[in-house]
Amino acid sequence: MKTTVKALVIGGGAVGTSIAYHLARAGWDDVMLLERDELTSGSTWHAAGLLPLFNMSYATTHIHKYSVDFYKELEAETGLNAGFAVVGNLRMAQTQERMEEFMLYASTAETCDVPFEWLTPEQIKERWPLIRTDDLKGAIYHQTDGYINPADVTMAMAKGARQRGVEIVRKWQADAFDWNGTAWDVTCTKMIEKGGNLVPSDEQVVITAEHVVTASGNHAQRTAKMLGIKMPAIPVEHQFVVLDQDPKLVEHRAAGNAEHPVIRDADAQSYVREERGGWILGVYEKNAPAVFEHGVPDSFRADLFQLDLERIEEQYLAMIHRVPSCEDSGLKDDFNGPICYTPDGNPLVGPAPGLRNMWLAEGFSFGITAAGGTGYYLAQMMVDGEAEIDMASLDPKRYGDWMTTEFAARKNEECYDHVYTLHHPDEERPACRPLRTAPAYDRQKARGAQFGWVNGWERPNYFGPLDAPQNYDHDGRSFKRGGWWQHAVDEARAIRDGVGLIDATAFTKHVVKGPGATAFLDWFTTNKLPKIGRINLTYALTAHGTTRTEYTIVRNGEESYYLVSAGGWTDYDADYLRKAIEDKEPEFGRIECQNVTTQWGVFAIAGPKSRDVLTAVINDPDPATALTNKRFPWLSAKKIELGMCPVNAIRVAYTGELGWELHHPMEMQNYLFDLLEKAGEPHGMKLVGARAQNWLRQEKSYRAFGTELGRDATPLEADLPRFVDLNKDFNGKAAMEDIGIRSKCVTLLIDGPSDADPWGREALIHDGQKVGRLTSGGYSVAFNKSIGMGYLRLELCEVGTKVKVRMFRELWDAEVVQDSPYDPKNETIRKDASL
Template structure:
């Protein structure tokens, strides 16, 4: 057996073979090992559907690549992948569901995914077996359908072999050991004994520069071997196959095959199968399995069917396809399908490890296998993919995540497959979990909580004494019940003062003799002087934006780094690995600590912010200590508010006079009460994340994961003022080599009266797509919709007229100057 390779792929399902194929095609010497037979995991019992529908920009690209790639496999390999291009019909029973499809339409348009909308009458005319009288309409993808999972896996495996991949079956990984330059992977050949797959005496060591794990249901075993956490745990998924339906058989004598049918409001998919139907429900109550590992006795096995659990979905199929009522059941399947807490797979570098890559947690593995192989191979061989893969990065879950959390959230994710996915969706299971000290106080004030990285934070403050029938969870693809409350909060920040709990912010302390030199090379802006702060960016090797930091310089070689709350583990891993490389290359010693949970944050912002703080600050002359001379914009001071020590930072993400009050976490309740003890006379109002998101767009403040990501450079993000081209920094040469492919702009929109953009919409000129929004919302300053996004560079000039696609209509938009609200920052710098 081969013992030295460039890349070792562990796992022989559809995902693993797709990755091996693309790595070899990129020129890497690649080997794949599988503990049993190819396709013996979830691949063999998958239904093989290929849904293009996805609200994620990155995942949409992955699915689209797969669908296109699978159509090309037979020409390359001579093997028919069993792709039935019958189309995919998503029916809608409600207007809210149609609104979801219209929002998806915008995502699809930005990614170049063709789709059509159909009326109930058009559906009935084309597919008369369907009952359509109670439908609002449907979304139709004519270019996808379903595929045979085993056939497409074998086709990718053959293609991989043609590109030089060695595939070894019946090989189990026993351990991984990193030497500093390569992985030594200890493996055992497996053999069948008594119907079980058990280790033999035959053992090997494989040396690999890179390892990719695509172990599916066995991901918990992989996690233990690597000493990390992987929140990929299988959930039972069952589907049934009916006997032939006589009316369907008769219909097929003169018509083509039905598309894959999805009645999302009824929570099922249906497709044809040998004259009958396959029903795949996504019901409530499906349990997680194998939380702590797959038993040795479980191979290509199934679980007992639980028909009672899917009775409602079965009856709704009969309602939608009346001809199926008298048809008997022919076969059934109930097998494990891996999930993650948010439904997205885990694709990218493993936390804390070098050259170890994860491809785990695929609930739609057949759909994603080809695209994952393509984009992960780009990440590995070129340093970055052409799309931003951060939303799939395994480090979006930190060390706080437990097996119990993952199992319960994965069950929730399963039963939410067909739930309406509002952009303001907040799922309730396993909450509250991580709470700042003022959490109970905020709940008492009417805070409606969302969560980020497990932290509870107010989305908005609803009425404390809500009227009868008030729906706090009244979410919508238009303006939900929360909208007027968020509007009032935004107005308070502009007119009086608001307080935002920003404790979820990621915070790192970096210090040591090498700190200044390291940060100067690690980030693209000038470093601040002691006592000052600066906004800066760490770049990828490809010159795109990896992380946004607010840097507070505490001492000559001691820095407090603040970054996005959703990305704590993601940022720490990158920072620590770059620091380790720096020290290994002879740079000075660095000490890095994640202090996120040690410091809470209240952001105080608005014209009355200074007056409120004057009432609380402990100093001989509060007015002087808070004035511009002693406490200018973009500086920090250690102050005392009552009995609370505070690291106060003069900055506001809302573009108003304001301070971030960073406090030792145990003082949180005290400080909250102290602010409110004097807040009423200054017009203090609690403000949630939704109002803050609107306000920051009025200032054109980019957000990581929206405008900022690994598919655009800081120069493309129009952040030239934060890039010091007079110094050398990580990624500089690649950034300059990339040039300006697109440009970030802010637009004001004359949109519909009852809806705002969500940051997923296409930007058009004369009907042609010229860009896309990455953020959207409502502007209280301008009284209309606002958005940020990317357009062709020639369309980035102020005054350029565009169209925004919302609710299937085109609405007027105009490019405005950066920071359209208070462009001179006079309100931020005001003295007093």
């Protein structure tokens, strides 16, 4: 057993063995995998082994697709049959709305080159006569996936890993992790059998590893405690049952018919597949409890929980309805085991918060499907420094330090019972809310705010009727233009024509100062640093030259800066910033970094009348000139007083109108809200939510982090050369230049359907070929048509180029327009006061 390795992988399930295999395949020849029990003894052994390609996430879809393709190649390499039954996956819809969900999902599948076909009820019945179809609207069929034997595929990956030099050690448990400054000293204990339990022995060894990966599955909470971090990876009970043989199924197969695909009846919250002449029924029912919130008991090994048939009775009856021939099949076997979840259903994959060379691969609710791709892309991150796809949506730091065990457990239960709900793109899930609220939350709620959730914060999406019922937002969701759409239109027009007020408190805010601050930020970001009292938009890059973070930088002094970034990525940004400072402080000098997100609230006021509103309340010797271009020019920052509230005001507007961001002490937010609301009344000021703001920023071609901006494209590919100063040296510059420009971000106006807009995941088609994809979408009040932003091949990026956008299985005309189609010369945003 080695005591010094390049990489140590903790956990011998499907995910851990895949990571070890792919690290070795990527060229690391000194990899060890440690398993506390036997390989597959966690959730892997009782997993149903399904391989569904269906996923709304761009990154997760790539991961699942890689797994499905990779598993088909394993036998040729290892000689072990992974037990992959490529029977396909039939996902059926009982309602038109469910079909619309499938159509939206198909947009993601098409952009990721996942094959699928559409089937009518008649075509389903013709292929698989045992399925009842009279109440179906149709189905989407993935012909390339199916199911696999979890133990077999894990053993095949383990053999492949061993063949590539990986040492796999069983019955050893990691008990402590200590960073020695250059590597991890991992204290490991030999585990022994005692009375049927697995218990620690007195034998210990310390393994020194340059990199550690945790893939500890159900033991994630124990891992988190040892590392001193938080992880919202907590298991939930998952049940499936195996039925005795179905005589009609046996007869059907004896006649030479192929095996049924995995049958997914989403409206019945269940999946069904063949199993030796019978059927397996798996369900995602309501009220499945979270387990092991504080760790897995030592006595729990490859164990199961008691089956709760009452909890799945409704789904069992629905199965009999869908496959009537199984009604007389008895119960042959049952499984109720723990499967790890996260609040949004996506795993935690990437660097651990605050730690060096510690990598997490935790929280896999679809672990078998994701294992292959996770190993592949995580190995790229570790070996090459970055993956070829943007993995930010899976980053462990998307949940901040505010997250608690109670939050994770309750949200994971919600996520489990939402597996088969209609996943509207405008969905907002209710569990554990409200949690993080700015002071003006109650005031906005009283004025009709319908809130969204961003990094735990409650943020108004739009403002509905004052007398709206409690379920107003839920009932207004749609795959087309939902009940909220007209409210967002009215809010967007208010900003274009008058004045609107937006709560932007969730913005991430950092103060960076000290003797080394200027030198550091000049190296850390792509743009020139602003002069004192001015602001700049800039980007921090990955070492590979792609976009890691977008910042608005306000320069308060020679060595004092205020950084504003996206609200959904506070800990993600903070971790990267602090680690970069730690690395460069010896070179540049002392640098202080403070996360002040919760100290400062933000209101954004915008529109042609915004100056009038602020002039009415500004405390200045000459209020009439205080906000003019001469005294307060565009892209500058000033400390002002609005009534009794001190405000750090920034003349910038994400909506592209005349406007200011008003950064204020959080404890004074209600006072400022009341002051602005009263001052805005004579001017018809309207409260505005995030959805209208999202549309407005697209009219200005403002890129957003997480959509147009990410770790799979450079700022130059995002077509933002004005924010990249090639005359200076900065982190990632050489790599960015080496990448070149592979595709480019463009804005498109779309002649779409009269009742729907794109959501920002649709394929772009030219001459019958996929040539790009949308990353954002919505409605333009300035042009009275749909709008979108996305990436196209370089030869198609010229203004006036015509392409097609696929929406609801049809192609709609779209045209590439100039950047910032609304007010391209920024005349509105620079507008001076009429004196």
